[in-house]
Amino acid sequence: MKNILFLLVLFSVNKTFAQKKQAANRCANEALLKAYLKRGAEAVKNFHLSEKRIAAKMLEIQQRKLAGREQAVVTVPVVFHIVLPNTSVVTDAAINAQLNVLNTDYSGSNADSTKIPAAFKPLFAKTNIRFTLAQRTPDDEPTTGIDRTESAVSSTFNVGDPVKHRNKGGADIWDPSRYLNIWVTNIPGGILGYAKLPDVNDIPTDEDGVVILYQTLPGTSFTPYNLGRTGVHEVGHYFRLLHIWGDDNGTCAGSDFPDAPAMDDTPNQANSTSGCPSGVVTDACSPVAPGIMYENYMDFTDDACMVMFSKGQQTRMEAALSLYRPGLLTSNGGTPVTLLTRNVKAQQIISPTAVICASSFQPVIKIRNLASTVLTSLQISASVDGGTVVTTNWTGSVASLSETSVTLSSITGITSGTHNLIIYTSQPNGASDEFVKNDTIKSSFVYPSTTGNTLKEGFESTVFPPNGWAIDNPDNSLTWERTTLAAKTGNASVRVHNFDYPAIDEKDYLITPIFPVNNADSTFLTFQLAAVTFSSPSSPGVSFDTLEVLVTSDCGVTYQSVYKKGGAALITSPSKADGYQAEFIPLSDEWRKDSIYLTPYLNNVSNLQVVFKNICNYENNVYLDDINLYNYFINPILKEKGLLITPNPFSSSFYVQHYPNPTTLKGIAVYNSLGQLIMQRTFAVGQASTNIEFNLGGLQTGMYYVKVFYTDKTVTQKILKTN
Structure with a gap:
């Protein structure tokens, strides 16, 4: 389910109860999910297959509980990444308070559970999930579980969120299979938090976790959202819980237990609830008592009104933990490190x-x-x-x-x-x-060995990378690969599988052999390119895949960028110019030949290497084929005299060549041996080409005279036409 980040967000809502339309419109999950499902049958199929897996696992857990085998307590290691201009505004005490709220609410030991109405008390869940601050890093070094990064970046609550990436000013994720990552930061637009929903929103694995507004931590003055329930709500999404009203805009057809109606123990609800109601609240979907379960953590009420998960939600989270986050079950992230004497x-x-x-x-x-x-x-x-x-x-x-x-x-x-x-x-x-x-x-x-004056590579050999070529894959993940799925010519090409790349902003390099240029007058690079975007190039805030071409003459110590294209400039298929929401495998007419004149970058250089640099932003695949690197050598006589007429003798056509550009050339005339004008061309000063063809194929053999007229002189040369 490509590039859809179901922004499971808890928005800052008005304290007045029952402004339902405003509250619902302020959650992007509904709109994004519907937009995704409208993309076609495959999206709908994937969503429901995912829900069926959850339903099956929930049934298994339920049967185990009926047999008296309760789930063991699972303690999840948590790392809090604080990304703020001044991280001291979030104290260690505030982080520990948030951790305590998570533990009390998920264990069902929260004191305010007394607010649960009698009708819902039998559904009150005490889950087996607990939380502890990480005590070792992914590299098995001691840690407090609190990671501080001083930065002015804010969350963008979408793919590529800068708070989740060190190279964008944020904090890199810790191994998401071993830790629950929670970024505590600034989020603009009144949003309080969002989380990745496992196995549905297929965002990169290096962005898996929870983001919360720093002001929502317990003890701040940010009422009515200062009791830490934003974290509770978003961690619920992290464990696959959906909004309690099913994001159905009041149709009463939605469910927070899709494809598992037998497990659904939360009342049908028309929309989100805002403010802090009391007593029995009914709506169009639950018109009689006990009404809706506005006390649930997965609604949008004020923090003080969120006091419970249901037992069905408990089972759903346990199922998601087992299916999609199994590494947390055995993680040693919460185990202290004992340093050795020699290591x-x-x-x-x-x-x-x-x-x-x-x-x-x-x-x-x-x-x-x-x-x-x-x-x-x-x-x-x-x-x-x-x-x-x-x-x-x-x-x-x-x-x-x-x-x-x-x-x-x-x-x-x-x-x-x-x-x-x-x-x-x-x-x-x-x-x-x-x-x-x-x-x-x-x-x-x-x-690499040094090539000749021409390098041609179409990747037809099964040996990859080809002899003398190299790949630099810094993250040891997906990189340049040979593929027979598409080719401009022949049967193969190379690509980077950006469509399924598990991270963003990663760089991968395809490096040519050493190419000699010391005696060349000009050097050119051409290649066939096929690429599209996933998102529309006009989409605001989207970072697109980029192809950059670099040259180095010192074995990678320094580089010069000679080409860089991304977004609309990279697209080679007009029919997919507005984005293509499937994996791109180009047809023969979806390629483009790009050329680069390298000579301006090669002053006093004897050798060079070309580097094709792919920068992945989780959009779509980029393909290359028919890479040609070649030198052009000017005839030494032409270089010496500035004018050369070749071939001589000739049978049909001959060429008048100049070096450098003939800025004073006015015209060229061809005469036969009798002095009769046969052909003539005139030029505006400075407009003539360096290579001008004359075709005398229909004329008789013999001697001809070529007169070249300049603003300051005339040059005459004899030329012989043969059969």
Whole structure:
């Protein structure tokens, strides 16, 4: 269910009860869900298949409970990412208070549950879900579970929300299979929060979690939404709960238990409830007592009126936890870390990256000291393709839970081709490492050979990447791949599968072999491109996939951007110019040939590499085919004299060539051996081409004379026509 973020939002609502139309219109979930389902039968099918899975799991859990086997208590590790210009406005005490509200409300131990009417008390749920602050990071380092990022960015409550991405000013997600991520931040427009609904809104996995307005934490002055119930509501969505009125705009046909009517224990309800009513409240869908369950956390009442989940909702959350968030059941994120005395992690290979340009190199590695003691010495060993091991004896000082970069001894004798590099650490502070599973790190790189003056690649060979080419895939996720699903010519092309990329703003690089340009007069790049967007290019606030072409003449130390297109400029299919809500597999007429004149970027350069950079924003697939990189060489006689008439002799046509551009050329005339004018062309000064063709195919053989007229001279040359 592509790119639909069901904004399960709790809006800031007027305290006056029964302004139902206003409250309903202020929730985007209804409109977005309906818009999604209108996209066709496949969307409707996927939604109901997802609901049927939930219904089946709910029945299984219910039967288990009837047999006396209650669900075990599950404690979910939570990390709060505070993203604000001044994070101190959210204290640790406020975070702990929010965690306490989650625990009391989900366990059914909230004191204000006394407000539940007698008719609904049998439905009052005490779920088995508990919450604890994370005590270890995804890298198994100690943490408080409170992650602070000073930033002025605000939530955009859609795909690509900047508060969820460090490179946009926010905070990156922690492994969503092990942690409940809650971003506490500013949200404009009166929105109090939103959450990802599992298995329905197919937003990237690196945005899975809950976002709440920082003012909704318990204890603020933001009445009537300052008791922490926004967090309770949004975490309900995180566990697959829907709004209690079914988002049906008063038709009474909706349900918060689609495809599971037997499990639905919340009264039918026409619309959301605002304010803080009391007593029995009826509406068109529940016209008699006990009326609607406005006390439910999944309604839109004030915080003080939200006091319960139903038992059906409890079962639905337990089903969603089991089906869609099983990693939380066994996560060790809430288990404290005990630091060892000696534990060094080989954290990152900084260099080489994807390509080296010499037969020797010095690896650069980042190491992290995960021990309780200061690291003062370490052995670091490296080898290529299982060959000779080169060991570096490092000394220095790295404090506990700190890191440093180390340049290793040179590795020599690298031949052209693809190679595997392995680096491992040992003997921290002169003794054995107490945890060896993080000592080793691996990568691959290419030492490309130099091509000839023309590089043509259509990706027809099953070997990928082709010989001398390289791929740089920083996130080790989806990247450039060969595909036979589409091609401009032949049977294959390359693509990045942006349609299903599990993250946004990720970069993937396809790198050509080394290409010589030192003697070329001009260098050109052409390629076939096929791409569309998922969203309409006119959609506001959407970040689109981007294709950028870079050139480097120093093996990736520096780059120049020579081409960059995204959104409407990238689209190659006119019939899909307003967005295409299915996976794009181009037809033969949905490609476009793009050309780049590279010469202006190649001053004093002997070699270059071209890099195709895909920037994914979860839109649609990007394809390349028939990549041609070639040099153009000017005839040395032409370069010397500035004028060249070729071929000579000729049989049909000859060409008058100039170098550089003939800015003073006025005309060219052709005469036969008798001096008779045969053909003539005139030009406005400065408008003539550098290569002008004359076709004498119908004339007799023999000698001809070509006169070239300039503003300051006339040049005459003889030329011979043969059969």
